[in-house]
Amino acid sequence: MAVDFAHWGGPIVRGCGIDQPSGYALLHAAGFTTAGDAHDGAAFICRVGNQAFHDGIVYPTSSEDPCTVTPSTSAYWSYWLAPAGQNSWTYSPVGPMGDVPKPGEVELWTFGATDIGGTGGSGVPRFPPSTLRAANAAPPTHTTPTRSTTPTRSTTPTRSTNPIPSATTRATTTTTATRAVSAPVRRMRTAHRSAAERRVASERRQPRRPARKRPAAPAPDRRRHGAAGSAPVVAAQPTSERTSSGSAGPLVIGLCLALALAAGAVWTMWRRRRYE
Amino acid sequence: MRHATLSVRGRVPGIHDSRRVPRALHPVAWWIWALGLVIAVNRTTNPLLLILALSVLGFVVANRRTDAPWARAFKYYLMVALFIIAARIVFQSVFTAGLESGDHVLFELPHIRTPRWYAGVQIGGPVSLEATLSATVDGLRLGTMICCIGAANALANPKRALRVLPGALYELGMAVVVSISLAPQLIESVQRVARARRLRAGQRRGFRALRSIAIPVLADALERSVLLAAAMDSRGYGRTGPATRATRRLTATLLLAGMVGVCAGCYGLLNGSGPRLLATPAILAGAVLCSAGLALGGRRVRRTHYRPDPWRAPEWIVAGCGLISAVTLYFTSGYNAADLNPSFSPLRFPALPALPAVAILIAAAAAFAAPPPRRRVSGSVGVPDAAGGRIARPEVSA
Numbered sequence: 001m002a003v004d005f006a007h008w009g010g011p012i013v014r015g016c017g018i019d020q021p022s023g024y025a026l027l028h029a030a031g032f033t034t035a036g037d038a039h040d041g042a043a044f045i046c047r048v049g050n051q052a053f054h055d056g057i058v059y060p061t062s063s064e065d066p067c068t069v070t071p072s073t074s075a076y077w078s079y080w081l082a083p084a085g086q087n088s089w090t091y092s093p094v095g096p097m098g099d100v101p102k103p104g105e106v107e108l109w110t111f112g113a114t115d116i117g118g119t120g121g122s123g124v125p126r127f128p129p130s131t132l133r134a135a136n137a138a139p140p141t142h143t144t145p146t147r148s149t150t151p152t153r154s155t156t157p158t159r160s161t162n163p164i165p166s167a168t169t170r171a172t173t174t175t176t177a178t179r180a181v182s183a184p185v186r187r188m189r190t191a192h193r194s195a196a197e198r199r200v201a202s203e204r205r206q207p208r209r210p211a212r213k214r215p216a217a218p219a220p221d222r223r224r225h226g227a228a229g230s231a232p233v234v235a236a237q238p239t240s241e242r243t244s245s246g247s248a249g250p251l252v253i254g255l256c257l258a259l260a261l262a263a264g265a266v267w268t269m270w271r272r273r274r275y276e
Numbered sequence: 277m278r279h280a281t282l283s284v285r286g287r288v289p290g291i292h293d294s295r296r297v298p299r300a301l302h303p304v305a306w307w308i309w310a311l312g313l314v315i316a317v318n319r320t321t322n323p324l325l326l327i328l329a330l331s332v333l334g335f336v337v338a339n340r341r342t343d344a345p346w347a348r349a350f351k352y353y354l355m356v357a358l359f360i361i362a363a364r365i366v367f368q369s370v371f372t373a374g375l376e377s378g379d380h381v382l383f384e385l386p387h388i389r390t391p392r393w394y395a396g397v398q399i400g401g402p403v404s405l406e407a408t409l410s411a412t413v414d415g416l417r418l419g420t421m422i423c424c425i426g427a428a429n430a431l432a433n434p435k436r437a438l439r440v441l442p443g444a445l446y447e448l449g450m451a452v453v454v455s456i457s458l459a460p461q462l463i464e465s466v467q468r469v470a471r472a473r474r475l476r477a478g479q480r481r482g483f484r485a486l487r488s489i490a491i492p493v494l495a496d497a498l499e500r501s502v503l504l505a506a507a508m509d510s511r512g513y514g515r516t517g518p519a520t521r522a523t524r525r526l527t528a529t530l531l532l533a534g535m536v537g538v539c540a541g542c543y544g545l546l547n548g549s550g551p552r553l554l555a556t557p558a559i560l561a562g563a564v565l566c567s568a569g570l571a572l573g574g575r576r577v578r579r580t581h582y583r584p585d586p587w588r589a590p591e592w593i594v595a596g597c598g599l600i601s602a603v604t605l606y607f608t609s610g611y612n613a614a615d616l617n618p619s620f621s622p623l624r625f626p627a628l629p630a631l632p633a634v635a636i637l638i639a640a641a642a643a644f645a646a647p648p649p650r651r652r653v654s655g656s657v658g659v660p661d662a663a664g665g666r667i668a669r670p671e672v673s674a
Contacts, residue, residue: 035619042406042621062613068319098398250628254324257633261331261640265338272338 001026001107002132002233003048004125008111010053014132015236023079023096023107031238033058037067043097044070045077048109051237059111073114073121080108082129089125106132132233298650300342303432304440305591309642310428312598316605316636317420320616324628325636326416330357332640333420333427339643341430343651345460353426357419364415365408372401379404380623406621413620436585443574444527450513454504458497465496519576530569537562593645597638604635 001023002014015030024043027034033049035058036042046067049058065071079096080089084104091114092099092107101107112123317329334350341347369385385400434456441449469492473485508514541559608616615629 036621042410042619066608066613066617068617245623246625246627248625250324251625254328254626254628254633257637258324258327258331261328261335265331265334268335268338 001030001101002109003027003032003050003236004108004110005053005059006110008054008059010059011232011234012132013050013052013236014233015050016134017101020101023092023099023101026101026107027096027109031236035067037070040070043095045079045096045109046071048077052234075111075113076123077109077111078114078123080110080125082106082108087128087130089129091119108132296647298648300433300436300585300650301340301431301594301646302585302587302591303434303437305587305594305646306432307428307437308595309598309639310424310431312595312600312602313427313636313639314421314424315602316632316639317417317424319605319608320632321410321413321417322616322618322626322629322632323413323416324626325616325632326413326420328633328636329639330420330423332636333423335640336643336646337427337430340646340649342433342649344433346434347430350423350426350430353423353429356426357416357423360419360422361412361415364411364418368407368411369403370399372398372403372407379406379621381405382408406623409620409623439581439585442570443577443579444570444572446574446577446579447513461500462493462497465493469493469496523572523576527569527573530565530572534562534565534567534569537565590645590647594642597642597645601635601639605632 001016002012004012006012013032015032017026017029020026020029024034024045027045027048031050033056034042034045035047036044037046046065047058047060049056060067060075065075071077079092079099081092081099082089082105083102089108099107106129108125108129110123110125113121114123115121313329313333317326320326334354337350341350372385379402381402382405384402387401388399390399435453438449438453466489469489472492473488537558539562540554541556541562544554544558545556604610605616611629611631612627615627616632618624618626
């Protein structure tokens with residue numbers, strides 16, 4: 001699995017885990033620290049950090065997002081899956097607690113915006129899963145990247161996903177791949193604008209489609225595009241420090257204050273009753 | 277001499293400071309205080325701050341509530357808060373969110389497997405201490421907010437609060453006051469009829485008893501409403517005033533358009549994905565239109581105030597206490613904002629941020645700033661109160 005810190009100009013931090021019960025456990029097993037938001041609990045991942053990027057600071061920082069309520073769809077960690085043998089991203093239909101990672105699957109967390117169906121926006125990954133797969137960890141089924149599993153009218157140029165040559169070449173593969181895809185798209189959009197729009201509309205109705213077939217989405221952010229394309233993939237590091245359980249002092253002080261006030265209230269009530 | 281008798285019988289030392297004249301605080305001051313606390317509580321899930329806010333509410337209500345029926349309602353709000361916490365814990369335990377590594381499992385419920393397409397929701401399974409704690413705190417927050425409203429209801433006289441309605445809504449407020457007065461009057465009527473029945477011989481039971489109570493009570497209510505109608509008529513209620521048809525139409529149009537604007541603005545604000553133009557500008561435009569409509573409609577209603585509630589220093593202090601709490605917790609500066617929403621996974625003690633704690637404690641100053649409540653002496657309403665040579669106003673008058 002991997003986490004893309006490109007939103008903050010950081011690398012793609014990659015880790016892995018075996019036989020994890022959930023995507024959440026996998027994230028933690030790989031050494032990432034996460035924080036939920038106050039409204040939804042720890043299961044809704046609001047912040048992610050790793051020792052390999054800025055000494056484990058969790059992003060977004062509290063000045064960017066207080067993580068009190070559910071983050072909006074314009075800036076949140078989105079969750080992408082690519083099962084073994086599939087060279088395109090699928091917007092996860094379940095949360096990290098509900099997902100069970102399978103051998104050979106790649107899971108990616110990106111930060112940014114997506115639309116409700118998870119088909120467009122700055123949070124859609126701009127590089128194929130092959131960039132992240134380890135060469136020796138490829139499962140036996142990974143001989144040829146399979147074409148799209150959904151039976152569609154494959155007339156648009158984007159459908160011809162020419163397989164990425166090597167699964168584990170340098171990170172620059174991503175840039176070339178993305179360019180190769182986006183060039184025909186631009187042509188297509190000018191030629192068959194209405195057809196393209198219809199296609200986007202139909203894709204919105206099918207949120208489980210692989211993300212890679214959607215370069216027709218709104219113009220990508222140049223800075224982020226470049227960052228994602230040339231971002232180095234670095235290995236995740238385990239968390240170095242254990243979080244302490246804090247001290248019981250504030251708890252005692254707070255409870256004492258509350259008890260004093262409550263005792264005052266009870267005393268007043270008792271006096272009122274006596275004098276009535 | 278009379279003063280001496282009263283000071284022994286009807287006044288509680290401590291609550292009834294002999295130097296201060298008992299009077300009711302302006303109801304709007306209590307509402308501002310309570311709503312300030314609601315805003316403050318809404319910002320935090322820190323259990324210490326929430327418990328502190330709850331005890332502040334209890335302290336102020338115990339010190340400054342009157343003996344009116346609505347003033348005894350605070351304990352029911354506390355029960356509602358307890359119920360909310362319990363319900364939240366039950367739902368958290370049944371619909372579990374899954375375990376994290378290092379969670380402390382309390383007990384395990386039978387797990388019901390859900391199909392793959394329904395994988396977002398789990399039913400049953402292990403219940404962890406961390407999840408239960410976070411559910412408790414979440415429920416505690418909602419419960420505390422409800423108790424804030426309950427405290428305002430217990431402290432402020434609802435009938436006098438309705439007086440501050442804008443002139444255009446005056447008749448609506450009047451109808452609400454009459455209907456609020458109905459329930460206590462009915463109870464009093466039933467009690468009177470029952471007492472009269474007990475004094476007479478020949479107790480009847482069952483359906484016949486119901487008839488012998490219901491008919492006098494209904495007759496009583498009818499008589500009372502005829503009297504009220506006559507009294508209101510003689511005071512000039514129900515007159516239309518100098519409003520023309522055109523102004524009435526303009527008022528209605530302004531109010532309707534304003535309401536539509538406010539609704540659209542609220543939707544835009546809460547939805548987030550809609551156009552930005554819909555949110556704040558629409559709310560502002562709607563508010564302006566509504567105020568214009570209310571002002572125009574209010575022009576035709578001329579009101580006189582019989583003994584208006586004064587707004588003096590205690591009112592400023594009480595309202596200010598609530599606002600200080602709200603502002604301190606809303607603008608998270610001067611302390612670590614993360615302390616307001618502590619995380620329970622991994623399990624750790626919550627911190628007590630000093631500034632928010634002090635801000636919430638300041639709200640307790642309302643118990644001392646507000647004047648002592650007027651107390652009913654020897655059970656009757658409207659007995660002249662000798663203190664300060666003032667005449668006690670009946671608590672039920674609107």
